[in-house]
Amino acid sequence: QQQVKQSPQSLIVQKGGISIINCAYENTAFDYFPWYQQFPGKGPALLIAIRPDVSEKKEGRFTISFNKSAKQFSLHIMDSQPGDSATYFCAASGLYTGGFKTIFGAGTRLFVKA
């Protein structure tokens, strides 16, 4: 089964706190793991992405941690701000016999309290 399990479903964090969202995948053929951010009424936009040859990638306040053996990856938002309030989706992509597959997690609704 090609699934990407994302947790938690929703998250409330105080301003300045750390937001952590976790994802787990099953298919070892996946080799690209992006995180998308979606604001209400907008399409998802790429936030940060990682490939399995590294265990961590940091861009500003956003960090992806990747554990290939456990088939898990997570998004950490440091110094969370009210403007970070959005829905976050993890995804996993990889080639298979028919082309490629991108499977999205169910999403995490983040609310950062001022």
Next chain:
Amino acid sequence: DAGVIQSPRHEVTEMGQEVTLRCKPISGHDYLFWYRQTMMRGLELLIYFNNNVPIDDSGMPEDRFSAKMPNASFSTLKIQPSEPRDSAVYFCASSTRDGTDTQYFGPGTRLTVL
């Protein structure tokens, strides 16, 4: 660049009617993707094109759904006949590569089938 353009932004129709959603990808992007987003099923890949050719339509839910890409700057997703369970937000995205790179999403079309 204007980004991915979708029209209409909102569509309300009655069951049994034909619905056509339109997408203009970012110029120079060889890949175009159609997604559907619902609360129950999240973000699902319906079909994707490479150089105007459909590569994988395994995500298309039924024969009532069809997609075309007559040229590099235009794609349509058609539902005929539409049903209430087709109500969702439909996103078009484009990329310079397959799913293993950044996908740029349009603003989406919110479809309501009464």
